[in-house]
Amino acid sequence: MDIKNFLDFHEKVLPDFDKFLTEKLTKEIKQPKLREAMLYSLNSGGKRVRPVLMLAVIYSCGVKLEDLKDYYDIAGAIELIHTYSLIHDDLPEMDNDDYRRGKLTSHKKFGTGSAVLAGDGLLTQAFYWIAKSSLDASKRMAAVRILSHNAGPMGMVAGQMTDISGKKLNEEELTELHQHKTADLLVAAITIGAFCADHELSSNLVEYAQKVGLAFQLKDDLDDSDDGEDVDKNTFPNLIGKSATEEKLRNLVKDALNAVLKEERFDKNLMVSFLDYFK
Numbered sequence: 001m002d003i004k005n006f007l008d009f010h011e012k013v014l015p016d017f018d019k020f021l022t023e024k025l026t027k028e029i030k031q032p033k034l035r036e037a038m039l040y041s042l043n044s045g046g047k048r049v050r051p052v053l054m055l056a057v058i059y060s061c062g063v064k065l066e067d068l069k070d071y072y073d074i075a076g077a078i079e080l081i082h083t084y085s086l087i088h089d090d091l092p093e094m095d096n097d098d099y100r101r102g103k104l105t106s107h108k109k110f111g112t113g114s115a116v117l118a119g120d121g122l123l124t125q126a127f128y129w130i131a132k133s134s135l136d137a138s139k140r141m142a143a144v145r146i147l148s149h150n151a152g153p154m155g156m157v158a159g160q161m162t163d164i165s166g167k168k169l170n171e172e173e174l175t176e177l178h179q180h181k182t183a184d185l186l187v188a189a190i191t192i193g194a195f196c197a198d199h200e201l202s203s204n205l206v207e208y209a210q211k212v213g214l215a216f217q218l219k220d221d222l223d224d225s226d227d228g229e230d231v232d233k234n235t236f237p238n239l240i241g242k243s244a245t246e247e248k249l250r251n252l253v254k255d256a257l258n259a260v261l262k263e264e265r266f267d268k269n270l271m272v273s274f275l276d277y278f279k
Helices: 007-030 032-042 049-060 065-090 108-111 111-131 137-151 156-163 171-196 202-224 238-240 242-261 270-279
Strands: none
Touching: 007 049, 007 065, 007 270, 032 065, 032 108, 032 111, 032 137, 032 156, 049 065, 049 270, 065 108, 065 111, 065 137, 065 156, 065 171, 108 111, 111 137, 111 156, 137 156, 137 171, 156 171, 171 202, 171 238, 202 238, 202 242, 202 270, 238 242, 242 270
16 A cells, blocks of 8 residues: 555545535536535535545555545445535524534525425435446445445434434433434444445444544534533533543544454554544
């Protein structure tokens, strides 16, 4: 492998992948307002962590950099679903946010109805992309199975439902919420990558994905705790304090590292260096 650092891999892959996302969605969606709303949120400044993680796993399994384009449809589907979830999460009936990443949220820019439809469009288009992928049927079916399980009512959507319940959660309940709402889609990205690259999925890689997914939410909670935005929300800093949350994050990262180091027939450099994100 030529690239050993996740940030270098991200920088190398992202421009071409971004171009793919925009060009493909622009070509496929004919309704002008719907297309504008879908592209607005898709290109609102996200880091594409989930699809790039998927591509990084595939690369770590030995697929050449120039062949990663064969997997863009699947990686793109993951990003479409992530984007739809953010649109719906921002709605007045959910978190009721006016801004995301410094830009107006979809419902503030286009209206609630258009935002709902943009989210619906991204969700369904994701599975169209998987179905039309050039990968063989077994890999496409695996992607559909994993993504629908982790992003749907057995995963992310279940977490979102708990999140809007208004109930004050204990630590166990909060952990379960974040495992579904945030971690499950990251787990899907990593495990789909392994399936697509014909890498036998092990408990070590799954554990790495689960720990990273939960760590991702804890870091987000810690970042937001400094600006006071989440003072009334179910977050780990609010529940157990900032210091305890920082320790919990360190332990999750350590566990993720130990898990991936046990992985066999797999170049570990990108997955190990990705953990630098949490420093």
